[in-house]
Amino acid sequence: MKESYKIRVYVGTLLVVLLLILPSLHSRVHAFHNEPDGFQGIKWGTNIKELADMVLDEDGGDSKLYRRQGNAVTIGTAVLESCSYIFYRDMFYGVFIEFTSSSNARAIKETLLRSHGEGVLLQPGKLIEAYQWSGSLVNILYEFSEASGKGTVTYFYKPIDQVKEENEKEEARGTNSDL
Numbered sequence: 001m002k003e004s005y006k007i008r009v010y011v012g013t014l015l016v017v018l019l020l021i022l023p024s025l026h027s028r029v030h031a032f033h034n035e036p037d038g039f040q041g042i043k044w045g046t047n048i049k050e051l052a053d054m055v056l057d058e059d060g061g062d063s064k065l066y067r068r069q070g071n072a073v074t075i076g077t078a079v080l081e082s083c084s085y086i087f088y089r090d091m092f093y094g095v096f097i098e099f100t101s102s103s104n105a106r107a108i109k110e111t112l113l114r115s116h117g118e119g120v121l122l123q124p125g126k127l128i129e130a131y132q133w134s135g136s137l138v139n140i141l142y143e144f145s146e147a148s149g150k151g152t153v154t155y156f157y158k159p160i161d162q163v164k165e166e167n168e169k170e171e172a173r174g175t176n177s178d179l
Contacts, residue, residue, distance in 0.1 A: 032116040035135035036155070039095045040073060042085070044137070044157035046092045054085065062089050063164070065096070073097075075153070076111030078104040093160035097153040105129075105144040105151050112142055112153070 038044050048054060054066040065084040073083040078099060086094035099108060109131065113119065119142075122130040127147060133140040137158050144151030 032119065032133040032135050032140075034115050034117075035138050036140075038092070039085075039155055040068070040071075040083075042092055044092060045160065048087050048090045048092070051092075057084060062167070063087070064090075076107045078107035078111070080104075088160055088164045091160055093157040093164070095153075095155040099151050099153075100149050102146065102149065108151070108153060109142060109144070112140065116140065 038046070042051065048064070048066065051066075053069045053071070055069050056064060057067050058065040064087045066087060067082070067084060071083075073080050075097070081098040081100055082096075083098075084096040085092060086096060088094075099105065109129075112131065112133070116133045119131040119133045119140075122132055128143055128145045130144075131142045139154075139156045139158060139161075141154045142151070143153075
């Protein structure tokens with residue numbers, strides 16, 4: 001598997017989901033309380049060079065996935081399958097979490113609801129249960145498929161994500177600006 005393939009799948013999947021649901025959310029999305037200023041003690045925008053316990057998992061050029069060495073990450077009482085820290089041009093801007101089982105899904109969803117409020121239930125009645133919290137600086141997306149027993153939670157820090165998107169558009173046009 002190409003190193004950058006997993007990064008593109010993570011980001012691509014999130015973008016597709018957001019493009020499909022954003023039109024229906026226009027009137028329902030609102031800020032949430034306790035908007036996180038980082039994840040697991042790492043502030044958004046932190047340079048990877050400041051984090052000695054990170055191990056590079058995948059190198060996608062400007063975007064890289066890291067994992068924390070020796071860190072068993074949990075959310076509430078849920079045990080996670082994996083937790084990838086996403087950096088753009090060495091700045092921390094996202095987290096991609098994978099988990100399995102209905103019990104872990106319940107624990108994660110309850111923790112997110114308790115921490116950030118009700119969120120927005122996306123596409124009620126569909127096969128994948130999904131909630132979104134969209135704040136002024138952070139987007140959080142929770143998804144769980146009962147059929148597969150697998151789920152994800154994705155955090156994105158909007159200011160860096162927006163710069164990333166702008167740079168990708170400029171690169172596609174043949175121009176480039178730095179962060």
